[in-house]
Amino acid sequence: MTSPERFQAIIDAEDKIEPTDWMPEGYRSTLVRQIAQHAHSEVIGMQPEGNWITRAPSLHRKAILIAKVQDEAGHGLYLYSAAETLGVKRDELQELLHQGKHKYSSIFNYPTLTWADIGAIGWLVDGAAITNQVMLTRCSYGPYARAMVRICKEESFHQRQGYELLIQLCQGTPEQKAMAQDALDRWWWPSLMMFGPHDSDSPHTEQSMTWKIKRVSNDDLRQQFVDMTVPQAEYLGLAIPDRELRWNPERGHYDFGEIDWEEFWRVVKGNGPMNRDRLAHKSRAWEEGAWVREAATAHAVKRAERSARSAA
Amino acid sequence: MTYEVPVAPGEKAELVETTGTDLDGWPMWEVFVRARRGISHVHIGSLHAPDPVTALENARDVYTRRGEGVSVWVVPSTEVHAFEPEAAAEYIEANEKVYRLATTYEIPDEVGQM
Numbered sequence: 001m002t003s004p005e006r007f008q009a010i011i012d013a014e015d016k017i018e019p020t021d022w023m024p025e026g027y028r029s030t031l032v033r034q035i036a037q038h039a040h041s042e043v044i045g046m047q048p049e050g051n052w053i054t055r056a057p058s059l060h061r062k063a064i065l066i067a068k069v070q071d072e073a074g075h076g077l078y079l080y081s082a083a084e085t086l087g088v089k090r091d092e093l094q095e096l097l098h099q100g101k102h103k104y105s106s107i108f109n110y111p112t113l114t115w116a117d118i119g120a121i122g123w124l125v126d127g128a129a130i131t132n133q134v135m136l137t138r139c140s141y142g143p144y145a146r147a148m149v150r151i152c153k154e155e156s157f158h159q160r161q162g163y164e165l166l167i168q169l170c171q172g173t174p175e176q177k178a179m180a181q182d183a184l185d186r187w188w189w190p191s192l193m194m195f196g197p198h199d200s201d202s203p204h205t206e207q208s209m210t211w212k213i214k215r216v217s218n219d220d221l222r223q224q225f226v227d228m229t230v231p232q233a234e235y236l237g238l239a240i241p242d243r244e245l246r247w248n249p250e251r252g253h254y255d256f257g258e259i260d261w262e263e264f265w266r267v268v269k270g271n272g273p274m275n276r277d278r279l280a281h282k283s284r285a286w287e288e289g290a291w292v293r294e295a296a297t298a299h300a301v302k303r304a305e306r307s308a309r310s311a312a
Numbered sequence: 313m314t315y316e317v318p319v320a321p322g323e324k325a326e327l328v329e330t331t332g333t334d335l336d337g338w339p340m341w342e343v344f345v346r347a348r349r350g351i352s353h354v355h356i357g358s359l360h361a362p363d364p365v366t367a368l369e370n371a372r373d374v375y376t377r378r379g380e381g382v383s384v385w386v387v388p389s390t391e392v393h394a395f396e397p398e399a400a401a402e403y404i405e406a407n408e409k410v411y412r413l414a415t416t417y418e419i420p421d422e423v424g425q426m
Contacts, residue, residue: 020396029315032330070377077374081358084340087313088330090360101317101328147357154378268320293336300362 011212016142019085027211030204031141032086033102034213036093039079040104044278046072048112049121057115064161065118071154078150082143098283106264107194109272116169116176116183122162124184124191124229130155131225132195140212163232170236177237184233185241192256193264195222226254336360340389341367343374345381353385361386 001009003022010017017023046069053069056062080090096102107125112118130152137148169180196218199205208214216224226245233240244257266272314329338360344353356375361367367386376384410416419426 020394025313029313032313033315033317067377070373074374074377077359078357084358087332089332089334091334091336092330092332096317096328096330101326103317265320269323296366297338297362300366303363303365 011140014212016145017140018142026207027213028086030208030211030213031144032083032088032093034208035079035083035086035144036088036096036102037104039076039083039093040097040102041108042072042076042079044104044108044282047278047281048108048110048274049118051112052115052118055115056118061165068122068158068161071158075151075154078147079144082141082147085143094286098279098286100270100279103268105194106267106272107190108278109267109274110186110190111274113186114179114183116166116179117187119162119165119169119180120183120187122158122160123166123232124162124187125194126155126158126162127229128191128194128225130159131221131228135214135216135221138212138215144213166236166238170238180236181238184238188241189259189263190267192222192226192259193267195219195225197261197264223253226256230254338362341371341386342389342392343367343371344385344387345371345375346383347381349382353383356380358389359386 004024007017007022007024007027010021017027049065049072050069053062053065056065080093083093084090093102097104107128112121133148133152133155137145137152139145139148166180166183169176196202199217199219202218205214205217209217230240230245242257244255246255248255267275270276313332314327317326317328319325339362340358340360341364342358343356345356346353359367359370359374361370364386368384371384371386375381
């Protein structure tokens, strides 16, 4: 059996490709691109929420938010480590992000204006992420699929704490409920955009599905998310900002309105409300954190010398 | 590795190159976690750190935030040796020696559980 035949046989058998296996260059580069973009998204995703750590309304909520932001950093690291099995280095990928050559999920280019946004991010943004990531646990590349299993477990905490936060707001004062509604109004459409362009405008989808990197198409994932989320909004007593949203008994799914694709591409191209801030903040944190990395290296050298001396 | 980064319609396609070169100079460590007493350590991922002590501290923060383990090992990635996949076939035998399997021996029912 030739290497390409062996690769295809593993894919066909629903088995996993592992780092030392032969793989087509396109498979490798598609994964690097996708995993890096995913890792960058986790890391940039710390910013909109980190924004509220000092202003969380109670110690309990502050502790939850810190734990969640720490998880996002962890998710970034699992993913960079999965990417590294493909022959790239974490620092290289970060460098490409800082140079603006790698993208990250556009959702993080929207601002978090009120405390209710923290609830909406957990419920909608993490909910949309889970829909995508549950699919990716079945991805054909072993290290990526395994990272996703860990991430999905933790995302469940993220989504539930967000929804619970919104339940509290919706059962609170009229002002609190209005704040929750306002958050839903602003986050609903950007959350639907997280699934990407229509299948018909997504040129790489077909190849990714053949390689079993992607298992479900953008439009199908988006539909799954809408079907799952509408009843949750009803429970909260909040209105989803879409006049065309209605149950379609023939399809067995909710019909919903068209995304503003102009806005979608505008944000992808770097002109969303927060694109410049997010990237500038990320680069600054990396540069200003240089002393921590240097100190860790110096400390390791010192510790090694000390233990060499005591051994002598 | 050279690859095209995703672009929006109307943007110019851009090629980026990655060389697999470490910029921080910190070695990579493989992390193994024992989920609970009585079972083996299992590989869980990898990380960068300047020395074993820092690697263990980082492993705790990255991989065991929710009591996933009672013990952690870190091993320099360069110290892990493995068969290359092509050579593996020569070393790792397929199931052709079925006489090594307990299930190939027929024991009459009357004998009972064996």
